[in-house]
Amino acid sequence: MIDVARLLPKLLNATGTNPEMAEIAAKIAWTRAAGDGLRRHAIPFRLFRKTLVVSVADLIWQKQMQSMSPELISRINKLLGREVVEDIEFRIDPTTVEQVRASSQTRRGSQDKAREPVPDELISAASEIADEDLRERFIRAAENCIARREARKNT
Numbered sequence: 001m002i003d004v005a006r007l008l009p010k011l012l013n014a015t016g017t018n019p020e021m022a023e024i025a026a027k028i029a030w031t032r033a034a035g036d037g038l039r040r041h042a043i044p045f046r047l048f049r050k051t052l053v054v055s056v057a058d059l060i061w062q063k064q065m066q067s068m069s070p071e072l073i074s075r076i077n078k079l080l081g082r083e084v085v086e087d088i089e090f091r092i093d094p095t096t097v098e099q100v101r102a103s104s105q106t107r108r109g110s111q112d113k114a115r116e117p118v119p120d121e122l123i124s125a126a127s128e129i130a131d132e133d134l135r136e137r138f139i140r141a142a143e144n145c146i147a148r149r150e151a152r153k154n155t
Contacts, residue, residue, distance in 0.1 A: 009081030023047035026076060026084050030054070033075035038065070042090070043100045050086035052076070055093035062090045 008025045015021040027044040030052060034042060042065055043055045056062050065072075069088045076085045122142045129135040 008079060012080060012082065012084070019047075022084050025080055026052050029076040029079040029084075030072075032079055033072050038068075040101055041097065043093075043097055045091070045093075045096065047085070050084065052085045052088045054088055054090050055096040056090050057094045057097045058092060062092055065090045 008029060011021060012025055023046065026047045030044040031039055041057060041061050044052060045055050046053045054065070056065055065088075069090075073085050073088060077083050122139070126135050126138050126142075129138060
């Protein structure tokens, strides 16, 4: 599987100064830089000039995220391979945050229902993989393979 984050610098180089591509790349880099814990509480909204505007639920999240801003900017620009983001503005917008959370939970719920359980043999084989990240990727790949096979049977 290709990691989209590795392609971001190449996409930016290929598109030159295209502001739409820079915005899309910055939003993708944000999701990687923020990680799972922050991703649900801080939603990238727009890249205006070199300021990434991010929606947060309340004042507490805004203050917390502002203190993390320099580290997040560094991570984003490292992922992008150049300085695309100079500043992050955290705007309080609980409606946007809640809408994204709700749609994310809906998608996750429908995906979970559609998936077949991973056979015990695969879980057993995965337990032999020492690297936790690699083990999780192996199991997800097996789940995807099973889901595709079941989808082909049903069509």
